[in-house]
Amino acid sequence: MVRYLISPNCSDFGQPNMDLNIFPDGDSYIRIFEKNPDIVVHRLYPKQNTALFCSFLFINSLGKKVEMISPYLPYSRQDKIFAEGEIKSSELVCQFLKQAGVSKLITFDCHFLKKEGEFEYAGLKIKNISMAKALISHAQEKFGEIEVISPDQGASYMAQDGKHMNKIRGSYKEGEHNLDEGAREIQREVDVLDSDFDVKNKNVLIIDDMISGGGTMIKAIENVKKHGAKKVICAATHGFFLKDSFQKLSKLTDYLFVSDSIPTNVSKVSVWNYIKK
Numbered sequence: 001m002v003r004y005l006i007s008p009n010c011s012d013f014g015q016p017n018m019d020l021n022i023f024p025d026g027d028s029y030i031r032i033f034e035k036n037p038d039i040v041v042h043r044l045y046p047k048q049n050t051a052l053f054c055s056f057l058f059i060n061s062l063g064k065k066v067e068m069i070s071p072y073l074p075y076s077r078q079d080k081i082f083a084e085g086e087i088k089s090s091e092l093v094c095q096f097l098k099q100a101g102v103s104k105l106i107t108f109d110c111h112f113l114k115k116e117g118e119f120e121y122a123g124l125k126i127k128n129i130s131m132a133k134a135l136i137s138h139a140q141e142k143f144g145e146i147e148v149i150s151p152d153q154g155a156s157y158m159a160q161d162g163k164h165m166n167k168i169r170g171s172y173k174e175g176e177h178n179l180d181e182g183a184r185e186i187q188r189e190v191d192v193l194d195s196d197f198d199v200k201n202k203n204v205l206i207i208d209d210m211i212s213g214g215g216t217m218i219k220a221i222e223n224v225k226k227h228g229a230k231k232v233i234c235a236a237t238h239g240f241f242l243k244d245s246f247q248k249l250s251k252l253t254d255y256l257f258v259s260d261s262i263p264t265n266v267s268k269v270s271v272w273n274y275i276k277k
Ligand code: R5P
Pocket: 151, 152, 154, 155, 190, 208, 209, 210, 211, 212, 213, 214, 215, 216, 217
């Protein structure tokens, strides 16, 4: 029998057997009730820095190697260096997980892998499962025949026949929020998004690995509407829906849904169905 150590942030997957609390000064308090697990189940988002650090602590404390199920891997978008001095955080996060004792990370639609399968990245074994089929089936159940398109080449493995739009991102822009002393919010918005295929009078599913600030999906919706799409459905594996993106997207689409890799009000398919042993 597989023994799980389940974090309180995964109580929708099973009965947690770990306490994760915060001391008044912000330090984390961790207590585990399964000392010899085979698999650790812990979300690394939201509050990714704390969630990651806690995972380093409790996995290390086990003194053995374990598999880890984390539906979304934070820092997976920091896999390229655009400007001198930037850090390739995706690699470091994977190294730290390995050093903590993760023998294999089981995750979903990992941004830097861009396909399903078993990989080794920065020394960490990763099993990357795609929710594309589950998302597409859900949309087909609701809308019948649909044209499936991803907003860019990176997520084209999620679309049938690899159909994708062409996305060009602009440079980093400073956001309006001052997050902390010395730390300003930065983001890269989509500048251009175009396509050269026919969606006229078709129901279109736009599928992506994630909806973060929503800019990509909004541009993709505008694009298919401009080309005469009938109904526009939007789906992603990871739904962050930052700021007012959920409200904006809800107004623009006929149906919007994601998986429960990050629990949301529109999580319609469960990653757990693809991992439980
Ligand atoms: C980018 O390459 C990703 O696949 C997503 O398209 C992107 O991260 C979504 O971000 P946002 O919702 O902020 O446009």
